[in-house]
Amino acid sequence: MIIECEKLAKTYWTDDKEVPAVHNVDLQVAAGDFVVILGHSGSGKTTLLSLIGGLTSPANGSVRINGIDNWERDDRYISTLRNKTIGFIFQFASLIPTLTSLENLLLPLYFGSANNIHREHALHLLEQVGLADKASAYPSQLSGGQQRRIAIARAFMNKPDIILADEPTGDLDEETEKEILDLFRQQNEKGVTFLVVTHNSNLAKNQISPRILHMKQGVLSEEGR
Amino acid sequence: MQTSFIQKHLNILDYALSSLLRRKLKNGGIALIFSLVIFLLASFQFLTQSLETTAEKVLVFAPDITLQRLSAGRQVSLPDSSIGSLAGIFGIRQIIPRVWGYHFDEKNGANYTILGLPADSIQKAEVSLSHGRLPQKKKPGEVVISSSVRASLELGERKSFTLFRSDLSQASFTVVGIFTDNTDILTGDTILMNLQDARDLFRLGDGMVTDLAVSVTNPAETDTIAAKISGIMPDTRILTNSQIRKTYRTVFGWRSGFGSVCLLTALASFVILAWDKASGLSQEEKREIAILKFLGFQINDILALRFWESIAVACVSFLLGLTLAYIHVAFFEGSLFTPILLGWSVLRPSLNLDPAVTFADLLLVFSYSVLPYLAATIIPAWRSAVIRAETII
DSSP states (O other): EEEEEEEEEEEEEEEEEEEEEEEEEEEEOTOOOOOEEOTTTSHHHHHHHHHHHHESSOOOOEEEEEEGGGGGGGHHHHHHIIIIIEEEEOOOOOOOTTHHHHHHHHHHTTTTOOOOOHHHHHHHHHTTTTGGGTTTOOOOSSSHHHHHHHHHHHTTOOOEEEEESSSSSTTHHHHHHHHHHHHHHHHTTTEEEEEEESSOOGGGGGGGSOOEEEEETTEEEETTT | OOHHHOOOOOOOHHHHHHHHHTTTHHHHHHHHHHHHHHHHHHHHHHHHHHHHHHHHHHTSSSEEEEEEEEEEEOOOOEGGGGGGTTTOOOOOOEEEEEEEEEETTTTTTTEEEEEOOOHHHHHOOOOOEEEEEOOTTOOOOOOEEOOHHHTTOTTTOOOOEEEOOTSSOOEEEEEEEEEOGHHHHHHTTEEEHHHHHHHHHHHHTTTTSSSSEEEEEEEHHHHHHHHHHHHHHHTEEEEEEEHHHHHHHHHHHHHHHHHHHHHHHHHHHHHHHHHHHHOOOOOOOHHHHHHHHHTTOHHHHHHHHHHHHHHHHHHHHHHHHHHHHHHHHHHHTTTTTTTHHHOOOOOOOOOOOOOOOHHHHHHHHHHHHHHHHHEEEEEEEEHHHHHHHHHHO
């Protein structure tokens, strides 16, 4: 299993009240799976992604990526994991305003050693999201949808094994959404594992054999169970 | 491995600079205030160094030993016949009797330094004049003054002026030469005249002088000769050139130190401001750090980023502050601080300072300014580096 969650739990405190965001989640994702987690906002989907991505620590339980428990390791390990193994797609565009599209794509390599090979890969990704002509454009010169596509392309920059996507097609038009989902399918066919949280039930339809899960009030359940 | 490390830090620096430029107003404001603080500190240091250097240059012309008679611990005049008692000391090249005193000009509220020398000595003296000539023998009343004294006396095109003697009678003088401005630190308030004219102005008796200026053949023997003079004339105060130099250095150093301590208050205020600014991250800045962490940047990377930002601000401010301080001292004669370092005399010399900057000065200003700034931004940098990304997003 590439991702294993066991009795995973996370609670938040709001106005002195304990709010369970993720409650005893058990999840196993095999390499190459395309997992879609459906749920309304506030159901705990984003928190679950944060826990799996090593952005937040669990109150209980464990998360294993490639068999290693994230929280038994230090910041360096988790950061490297986020940089090399996992690609994040956020609910928002998440671009740095002073960097061009190309530079934003190269950002995961910025603290490494971006070179011409990486540059070519970045340009190829821009082409795949239909923005090859926007390599030198700054985020302020792009529409919201275009910014989102740049951010999606960036998630693939380091050729990750896992993509964690939070409402990846939220503000895209139908045509662009289809292009992005095609990109997801292509990458999935290459063996990239997808864990997508969304309230858009159409998202799974474009994939070959998606595994659909539901999340409600922090509890995860598999479709058909 | 090493190339990768350098490349990584070059990338971080590149990112830090673009990040700084994005928040021009905030960072520009900090850099401007920081530059001002560094400018003040560096000006003090540079000015002190320049004054010491200028004083050193001017003191080359000062006598090796100055003799003054003391009575009841106060200076009194002495007869120029005392020269005879020193004639036997081997190594003395020349002894010049002088009248050296201060004359307060009530009309202009200025204090002038009166220097009376024998006419022969005046002619031989290495005095630099911007124009005119030196007072001549048998021409009473001829003087050389500085341009500051000339302005104070409001002479304009006139060459004659009068000064009051102690009995309120008036002594007349004629300006025959003007000192060059290069020696203004010493001659700025000086009126040079024949010995007899100075005696007359101060109502000293015939043959009386205020001090004797002794030149020695071998400067290395100065202290030995001074000790011998002290043995022959025990009632005299003996000042050597090196003692005067030391006094200048001490006075300038003390005043500079005092001024620097006052400026440290400004520096402390700035450091608090820097801390405050570095701590108060905007939502946009927090969001950016969160994005970087999502993309796999480590706490160390964020720390390095903030550190490079601080270094960039500090370096720009340091260079700007130093440049302004140099211009201030070299081209504006350190006009902001000369009253503190030279005193508030009515006749302030118009200086032509030779800007002197030593590595020690640079290191001192660096230690007083850049290091506290970097220290003040470390903890805020750490706090920003450990931001929980998921709470921002």
